[in-house]
């Protein structure tokens with residue numbers, strides 16, 4: 001990586017803390033990703049993106065800002081990238097997946113806050129996230145209680161925090177609220193960018209994001225093959241890069257990789273042997289660089305073939321039907337697309353478990369690992385009913401609760417290995 005010290009200094013990063021973070025991440029990436037066998041050639045692009053995730057990509061964001069474009073950071077898949085693109089903005093994900101400066105985070109948050117929120121605060125207070133520091137606007141959303149209340153603490157720490165209200169039920173009034181919030185967000189984007197959203201610019205934004213999601217859906221479908229043409233770790237990495245990279249370049253790179261994977265499927269070339277136990281992960285999002293659980297699973301004799309998660313299927317599954325010729329109609333279609341997302345903050349939320357079963361069938365998974373971050377009430381609450389339903393349907397399920405630390409790695413591995421053994425005996 002080139003020397004980006006000047007850029008990081010201008011962004012106000014704490015250089016010593018930032019160096020320490022990059023050092024740990026670089027080492028983890030080499031150990032976890034680069035040591036894998038039989039990786040597709042197309043992963044080289046994603047290795048490059050990761051090697052420059054705090055370098056070249058941030059330089060691109062700074063160049064975009066110099067041209068008058070706005071960088072919009074967000075924490076949730078309910079924030080529509082389509083609207084951001086419609087004002088020629090750049091959308092970046094801010095969710096953080098590493099344990100960093102937890103002590104700092106715990107000076108403003110209760111200890112029993114999930115690792116994802118704590119990590120976001122640890123990054124902010126430690127001044128180590130160039131995406132957050134480069135954002136003109138940070139968008140929060142009233143999803144779970146943890147996020148909702150933590151934005152009150154985040155507001156004085158960032159330049160412009162914009163909070164979106166969120167429905168909690170899939171009712172007609174819930175949908176009306178979501179549409180109104182998207183209208184209000186569109187107005188906010190127009191105000192900060194000085195650009196008007198037109199039917200053409202919104203359609204273009206929708207097409208760009210649809211193409212990105214279609215490429216990820218193509219990747220998902222290819223993972224149904226046995227032997228699996230790509231590891232779960234690499235597929236997760238692609239789903240993580242989804243939130244940072246330039247959308248057009250990302251789409252082209254995923255499609256190039258999928259061309260290669262199609263060839264692999266034809267030749268029955270896999271990353272693991274055929275008949276390796278196949279697992280789905282379902283639950284909380286795994287923000288970059290949260291690779292702990294997939295690494296433990298894929299080093300325990302199983303392959304991950306899908307992620308029922310916002311960093312995965314829940315983020316990419318639906319495509320927006322952008323046929324309307326009116327602004328209101330397009331906003332309706334956008335709302336319809338996002339209102340499908342079956343996050344555990346909704347009550348009741350029956351479509352989620354129904355889809356996990358569907359995914360398991362389509363992808364040939366013989367077991368599900370339900371993953372919750374400690375203190376994440378929505379997903380932990382849902383995990384019991386999800387497990388019962390899946391087990392009743394004949395899908396063995398293992399419920400795990402963890403955080404970003406490595407302290408429980410040994411214990412988790414023992415439980416995962418026992419679960420894989422159960423699948424092998426089945």
Ligand code: SF4
Pocket residue numbers: 075076077078143144284285310341343344345
């Ligand atoms: S799990 Fe829920 S709150 Fe979190 S990113 Fe997904 S939709 Fe948003």
Ligand code: SF4
Pocket residue numbers: 114115116117144145146147284285373375376377378379
């Ligand atoms: S992991 Fe759970 S508690 Fe944490 S932000 Fe997401 S929904 Fe909220």
